[in-house]
Amino acid sequence: MNFSGQHVLSVNQFERDNLEYIFNIAEKMEPYAKRKIRTKVLDGAILGNLFFEPSTRTRVSFGCAFNLLGGEVRETTGMETSALAKGESLYDTARVISSYSDVIAMRHPQAGSVAEFAEGSRVPVINGGDGANEHPTQALLDLYTIQSELRAFEQKIDGMHIAMVGDLKNGRTVHSLSKLLAQYNNVHLSLISPTELAMPDYVIDTLENAGHKVTISDDMEHNLNADIVYQTRIQEERFENQDEANKYRGQFRLNSDIYTRFCKSNTVIMHPLPRDSRADANELDNDLNQNPNLAIFRQADNGILIRMALFAMTLGVADQVDKYQCPVPWYSAK
Numbered sequence: 001m002n003f004s005g006q007h008v009l010s011v012n013q014f015e016r017d018n019l020e021y022i023f024n025i026a027e028k029m030e031p032y033a034k035r036k037i038r039t040k041v042l043d044g045a046i047l048g049n050l051f052f053e054p055s056t057r058t059r060v061s062f063g064c065a066f067n068l069l070g071g072e073v074r075e076t077t078g079m080e081t082s083a084l085a086k087g088e089s090l091y092d093t094a095r096v097i098s099s100y101s102d103v104i105a106m107r108h109p110q111a112g113s114v115a116e117f118a119e120g121s122r123v124p125v126i127n128g129g130d131g132a133n134e135h136p137t138q139a140l141l142d143l144y145t146i147q148s149e150l151r152a153f154e155q156k157i158d159g160m161h162i163a164m165v166g167d168l169k170n171g172r173t174v175h176s177l178s179k180l181l182a183q184y185n186n187v188h189l190s191l192i193s194p195t196e197l198a199m200p201d202y203v204i205d206t207l208e209n210a211g212h213k214v215t216i217s218d219d220m221e222h223n224l225n226a227d228i229v230y231q232t233r234i235q236e237e238r239f240e241n242q243d244e245a246n247k248y249r250g251q252f253r254l255n256s257d258i259y260t261r262f263c264k265s266n267t268v269i270m271h272p273l274p275r276d277s278r279a280d281a282n283e284l285d286n287d288l289n290q291n292p293n294l295a296i297f298r299q300a301d302n303g304i305l306i307r308m309a310l311f312a313m314t315l316g317v318a319d320q321v322d323k324y325q326c327p328v329p330w331y332s333a334k
């Protein structure tokens with residue numbers, strides 16, 4: 001399998017054996033992510049990290065993942081501080097930045113924008129989220145997390161029950177994750193959202209064509225009896241105005257009381273983050289923070305492993321990471 005020089009634009013490009021291969025490489029990144037040992041395999045390489053939409057985790061973890069492989073990061077944040085605000089085309093930006101960089105990670109508010117950018121790029125481009133469309137690296141880290149959390153209960157992705165909750169219309173993470181789940185067998189998906197924010201039909205079709213059981217509901221509580229609950233935020237930036245988004249904020253709140261009453265004893269709680277902790281939203285309450293099945297921070301940590309794996313693969317060094325090892329001289333509490 002050769003990912004060298006390839007873009008990562010959509011989860012559609014991955015077959016199930018590709019996923020297993022990526023997860024294998026990701027697992028091998030753990031000692032580096034935990035600072036047990038360093039590698040300089042990407043010493044001298046440059047990541048162009050272009051984020052034209054708000055981001056904390058995704059942007060910083062792309063950068064850290066590249067640094068952890070020994071590479072350097074150059075980045076631009078926000079549309080208004082970039083030449084796109086002066087009318088430059090994605091093609092021109094791509095031509096220029098790709099000559100400065102060895103690989104590019106990019107987030108942009110328009111669906112399809114990262115693929116358009118990739119056409120002008122001479123180096124691999126990794127999609128960090130294009131509007132409401134896709135978020136392939138998040139879906140990979142979500143699936144990796146599901147696999148490792150279920151392993152603790154001797155369960156597999158095949159045959160699992162996952163409940164996705166919230167803004168399933170605008171949430172790109174649930175679109176990409178669902179498409180990846182279509183590669184597995186016999187999954188039951190409970191899709192819980194306000195009717196107006198339901199999962200797009202093309203995603204539901206993909207799931208049903210894969211033979212999965214899909215339950216659609218606007219009743220959260222009676223559909224939480226799942227192996228995984230994947231909670232999401234109302235994607236307010238995709239609405240015409242705040243009043244529109246406010247209609248749905250706070251409608252589905254998962255907290256300790258609801259968990260105890262309606263979830264299974266070991267239901268794993270996930271969220272791509274950021275969770276909206278403002279009082280009128282609060283879709284995932286802080287009172288779950290000590291619950292051992294709250295996987296949200298392990299999930300975010302896994303983002304580093306997956307992004308390291310993707311960089312190593314697209315730059316063709318996945319089998320050389322250990323060869324460029326060196327010690328960690330500083331104190332590390334990880």
Ligand code: NCD
Pocket residue numbers: 057058129135138172173232233235272273274
């Ligand atoms: C998500 C995103 O930006 O699509 N977050 C993330 O990348 N971790 C989900 C969100 O913003 O709600």
